[in-house]
Amino acid sequence: MLETNSLKYDVIVIGGGAAGLMCAIEAGKRGRSTLVIERSEKIGKKILISGGGRCNFTNHNAAPHTYQCQNPHFHKSALSRYTQEDFLRLIEKHGIDYYEKKLGQQFCKENAKQIVNLLQAECDEAGVEIRCNCNIEKVFKNEDFKLVTADIEFHADSLVIASGGLSIPKMGATGFGYQVAKKFRMKVTDRQAALVPFVFGKDYLKNFEGLSGISMDTTVKCGNTTFRENILVTHRGVSGPAILQISSYWRPGDTVIIDLLPDLNMEEIIEEQIRKNPLQEIKTAISEHLPKRFVDRVFELWLTNKPLRQLTPKEIEGICRFFHHWEIKPDDTEGYRTAEVTLGGVNTDGISSKTFESKNQPGLYFIGEVLDVTGWLGGYNLQWAWSSGFCAGQYV
């Protein structure tokens, strides 16, 4: 017999973000009494700030290789059972206009609020109850799951942890999901801020004074991984989509190699210019292809500027190496304060890739970013939230 300040549901989802709401909708549609518990004052806060307020809600190119996970097979099944096309159908059902910005990235034409409204409407239709401003203090498992808040106890047969990762703590991100996993003797991998700008040490940063805002189309490489996109010099280091992407593959101490002229062959350009205009200075020749302020600084600090015809083969080699193979050694990243996601999370070895249920704790499910599944920049992380949430919703 439950006391009056106790409420019982078939399913309780902790976290009213993308994954949790998707899971709740599916559970509700199956006739399961479902409650979503959200500690913030409203649902979908991260969705609202995503994609610069327009929500890059999925990507046409979402596929297993666009995600990182210690088990490279774990996420395959869910991504194939609920695809980007499935989510686009849901968007179209709600009459939301969208467009492809670049590289398969799908954005709302109006704003991200449309996605939150869609999720709220689907929850309403499926009879899902949502409680905001609700902070769970403790989680127990006896015959069912018991969740304790300051004034009420909730009970559920299935408990879904959809509490997200650690990025943007000022929006309320916490390690709650990892604590629950550990409490139920599940493993959590190492974590780091990802999709995040790099910061330079004080001395190296001085070299870039006055250059912040400069953007260049590059390829950026760390280890065996390469991305082709823009980089942006900031007042703390470097950012831009190519840097955010590579940050997920970077570990402290790693060097990052940037090709500043990925479509050109610097050696050929120099040889051609020597023939055409031998008196031209090398930095003037290079400034035709890269921002002048940046090139000026490079020659001021690291290379010797002189007329093209005076360049020795060794100097040409050094110049080519610099522009095609610029090595930077970030001191750190900006951390969770500005990171879009957490790399790592609840170890997927302990989770069923079909149902998302814990292998050693029946009735306990983990979905979305709290898991050790991290997508590239460009709508991949929300697609993971939709896919994992949808699949778990069929079983909870």
Ligand SMILES: Cc1cc2nc3c(=O)[nH]c(=O)nc-3n(C[C@H](O)[C@H](O)[C@H](O)COP(=O)(O)OP(=O)(O)OC[C@H]3O[C@@H](n4cnc5c(N)ncnc54)[C@H](O)[C@@H]3O)c2cc1C
């Ligand atoms: C600035 C920014 C921009 C982004 N832009 C994009 C984008 O355009 N496209 C894309 O694909 N991805 C984007 N991402 C990443 C994406 O938003 C996340 O990967 C995704 O929202 C994760 O969904 P989730 O449901 O797992 O977690 P979240 O969306 O983080 O939701 C978790 C929810 O759980 C709640 N919660 C946490 N602990 C508790 C608790 N103890 N009790 C109750 N509730 C709790 C939180 O308040 C939160 O609402 C962006 C991220 C950031 C930070």
